[in-house]
Amino acid sequence: MRIEDVYIWDINAKWLGISPVQLMENAGAGVARTIEERFGDGLKIAVFSGTGNNGGDGFVVARHLSFENDVTLFLVGDEAKIRSEEAKHNWEILKGLDFVKIQVLKDSSYIKSLDLSGFDVIVDALLGAGTRGEPREPIRSAVEKINEYAGKAKIVSVDLPSGYPSGIRVKADFAVTFQWDKEEYQGFERVIAKIGYPRELYHLVGPGDAKFALRKKGEHKGQNGKLLVIGGSEDYFGAPYLAAKAASYLVDLVYLAMPEYSARRIGDPDLILRPVEGRNFTPEHGDRVLELARNVDAVIIGPGIGLAEEAKVFVREFVKRCEKPLVVDADALKALVEDPGVLKGKTFILTPHAGEFRILFGEKPEGDLEEKAKLVMEKAKTVGGTILLKGHYDIISDGKTWRYNKTGNRGMTTGGTGDVLAGIVGALLALGNSPLRAASVGAFLNGLAGDMVKEETGENFTALEVVKKVPKAVRWVEEF
Numbered sequence: 037m038r039i040e041d042v043y044i045w046d047i048n049a050k051w052l053g054i055s056p057v058q059l060m061e062n063a064g065a066g067v068a069r070t071i072e073e074r075f076g077d078g079l080k081i082a083v084f085s086g087t088g089n090n091g092g093d094g095f096v097v098a099r100h101l102s103f104e105n106d107v108t109l110f111l112v113g114d115e116a117k118i119r120s121e122e123a124k125h126n127w128e129i130l131k132g133l134d135f136v137k138i139q140v141l142k143d144s145s146y147i148k149s150l151d152l153s154g155f156d157v158i159v160d161a162l163l164g165a166g167t168r169g170e171p172r173e174p175i176r177s178a179v180e181k182i183n184e185y186a187g188k189a190k191i192v193s194v195d196l197p198s199g200y201p202s203g204i205r206v207k208a209d210f211a212v213t214f215q216w217d218k219e220e221y222q223g224f225e226r227v228i229a230k231i232g233y234p235r236e237l238y239h240l241v242g243p244g245d246a247k248f249a250l251r252k253k254g255e256h257k258g259q260n261g262k263l264l265v266i267g268g269s270e271d272y273f274g275a276p277y278l279a280a281k282a283a284s285y286l287v288d289l290v291y292l293a294m295p296e297y298s299a300r301r302i303g304d305p306d307l308i309l310r311p312v313e314g315r316n317f318t319p320e321h322g323d324r325v326l327e328l329a330r331n332v333d334a335v336i337i338g339p340g341i342g343l344a345e346e347a348k349v350f351v352r353e354f355v356k357r358c359e360k361p362l363v364v365d366a367d368a369l370k371a372l373v374e375d376p377g378v379l380k381g382k383t384f385i386l387t388p389h390a391g392e393f394r395i396l397f398g399e400k401p402e403g404d405l406e407e408k409a410k411l412v413m414e415k416a417k418t419v420g421g422t423i424l425l426k427g428h429y430d431i432i433s434d435g436k437t438w439r440y441n442k443t444g445n446r447g448m449t450t451g452g453t454g455d456v457l458a459g460i461v462g463a464l465l466a467l468g469n470s471p472l473r474a475a476s477v478g479a480f481l482n483g484l485a486g487d488m489v490k491e492e493t494g495e496n497f498t499a500l501e502v503v504k505k506v507p508k509a510v511r512w513v514e515e516f
């Protein structure tokens with residue numbers, strides 16, 4: 037687990053109704069319990085808090101320990117700078133208490149002159165996971181002050197020794213870090229305190245994942261993704277259109293390669309049409325379409341491409357030669373059944389529903405969520421790519437881990453929503469996301485857009501209406 041995961045988990049926890057105040061309470065309580073277990077009670081304790089959430093944890097620690105200890109809270113910095121609602125909430129509680137002494141320290145020279153002798157335990161809640169660079173004043177003086185007492189008082193850091201990873205950091209006896217150890221944390225002793233995340237958070241896709249997947253990459257045209265959609269046939273033109281249109285809300289440029297016969301019916305200025313001759317894709321189109329793929333960040337192949345023999349051969353040859361991250365959807369999946377070997381060494385996402393999954397892998401996903409997930413994970417590992425199994429709960433795996441998505445509703449059984457999903461997933465891939473994240477967040481956004489349509493119109497809607505809600509779904513995520 038990395039620090040980034042913590043921010044994602046906290047947002048997803050909030051989505052599940054677990055408020056940041058609850059998490060902070062559990063974090064502070066965990067630190068206080070650890071201190072009591074190690075050092076007993078009846079002690080004189082100093083808690084140093086900064087104005088971020090690490091400091092907020094410190095406010096909770098001070099309150100919990102005040103029950104059976106003599107506690108002084110030093111706020112280092114300006115009270116007005118206490119940022120988050122949860123930290124403010126705990127600060128207000130603390131200010132109303134008579135048995136916790138509070139001192140606000142804004143002035144570095146005053147901090148340098150502090151005398152901390154007599155304190156048995158010093159709790160360091162100055163800076164946590166939000167630290168950037170070396171500690172600045174007046175935090176820096178507080179770090180140096182605490183370090184004067186290393187070896188004399190017990191020093192316990194909240195989450196990490198303040199100042200870490202820079203060299204100017206608190207010399208802690210140990211740190212109490214939350215829920216799980218972080219990959220970034222090294223070179224100091226850590227105790228883990230659980231803070232009340234349910235197991236769902238390992239697997240459930242939520243707005244936290246989506247926020248990270250949607251981060252803008254640059255300010256110039258083309259820096260925020262270029263995508264090629266390959267699809268359509270004599271039988272279908274709507275499917276590749278839906279995929280391309282959905283993607284066009286998320287990336288800078290969408291190219292749509294289609295047989296000329298069906299491309300004629302599309303006149304959408306948001307998309308760049310790249311027709312190929314004839315009624316279906318054939319192996320002769322390979323060079324031209326590969327040329328188009330060279331110019332983009334990711335490729336979707338399959339929506340509406342049909343099951344004509346020549347189209348299937350085209351799909352296999354294209355996939356074999358394509359160097360870009362790929363989403364393989366719909367009939368293109370069936371084309372691969374005859375030679376899945378063409379996927380070898382590629383970066384790709386397969387997006388089957390249960391029926392296509394069975395045709396591809398010879399097994400039907402059955403049983404409860406974990407049983408199905410195990411099967412998806414096993415098959416993803418075998419093919420060496422990412423699988424997004426569409427269903428009531430979508431299940432996504434890259435062969436190493438698995439996620440599931442719960443957004444969406446019964447109305448989404450309408451034709452074309454799978455194409456919309458492929459479009460969103462392809463766009464997220466073109467934005468530079470890992471296949472696992474692109475597929476997970478794609479399922480989440482597609483379902484969310486569908487839920488927004490349902491809220492307005494009920495369960496009888498069409499795929500194009502889902503497409504049109506994509507920007508609203510994105511805004512919801514950004515504002516969450």
Ligand SMILES: NC(=O)C1=CN([C@@H]2O[C@H](COP(=O)(O)OP(=O)(O)OC[C@H]3O[C@@H](n4cnc5c(N)ncnc54)[C@H](O)[C@@H]3O)[C@@H](O)[C@H]2O)[C@H](O)CC1
Nearest residue numbers: 060088089090163164165166167168169170171172195214
């Ligand atoms: N899920 C969890 O693990 C939870 C952890 N909690 C605690 O929250 C902190 C992270 O909080 P955050 O507010 O993001 O960051 P900080 O407290 O580290 O403070 C950022 C604060 O400090 C300023 N700042 C940044 N760098 C410096 C610097 N070099 N010098 C001076 N000041 C700096 C910045 O401007 C911000 O204002 C985590 O560590 C946990 O302790 C939650 O309470 C529960 C969930």
Ligand SMILES: [K+]
Nearest residue numbers: 163194196198
């Ligand atoms: K700290």
